[in-house]
Amino acid sequence: MTAPFRRALITGASSGLGRALALWFARQGVVVYAAARRAEQLASLKAEAPEHIIPMVLDVSDADAAHDAVRALDESCGGLDLVIANAGIGDQMSAEKIEWSRVRKVLDVNVMGATATLCGALPGMVARKRGHLVGISSLAASVSLPQTAAYNSSKSFLTAWLESLRLDVEQHGVAVTVIHPGFVKSELTAKNTFQMPFLLETDDAAQRVGRAITRQTRFFAFPWPMAFVVWLAGALPRPILRFFARRTL
């Protein structure tokens, strides 16, 4: 499969899904601007595909600065045709540990950071009538679970925002893909203490996501057994859903 893109920006490319996605697209011949905070990890990523990876140190939690940096990149590189807002963090909080500073940190990265990244590239794409915006949301966007209120709601936002944005931008030649992954091996999931059903290898997940983006799939939830469980959970009456959700931890 050959990716129909020349220049891509992927945030959160220093580890996990973002790193594997950067390599997947680089191997298709796409020039990938690989963004994250940790320069050392980005340098080791570049070493794996030196001709196609361009490291970019970027902290998306400073949303205004991230927006301006993406805008400047789009203007200086000849136009981004793919932007993947992948950078994301989780923070499991029991009732005693819920603190505004921790909730805010999750929202700053997953909501403000992702939105700012995609908005930074949007005007150029609309003007060129060509481009593709991708949000790495989560199956968690569609379920309410204990201790993950900030994370789950941040992903619900990203999905809802992109699904709405698509209605405005598709007619201007800009495609939008929303990705709902299940559990994937990464630094994020390495912290989980609970069992993760249908856990995927990182490269396997990146290949599935890369293919879905290349095919211009509008919405992609995977792996299907996990996506089916989440869909089924959503169809349950709320009291039954709450009964089971309380027992997941």
Ligand SMILES: NC(=O)c1ccc[n+]([C@@H]2O[C@H](COP(=O)([O-])OP(=O)(O)OC[C@H]3O[C@@H](n4cnc5c(N)ncnc54)[C@H](OP(=O)(O)O)[C@@H]3O)[C@@H](O)[C@H]2O)c1
């Ligand atoms: N793994 C899963 O099971 C799973 C499931 C559903 C959805 N997702 C989503 O997939 C995405 C990737 O997560 P992952 O599982 O691959 O986790 P990961 O290995 O922890 O990767 C997270 C990436 O985000 C970057 N990041 C974090 N804070 C940032 C900030 N302030 N500015 C810029 N970059 C930042 C990290 O880089 P630096 O620390 O170097 O900045 C890292 O490259 C996330 O959006 C996550 O919510 C993951």
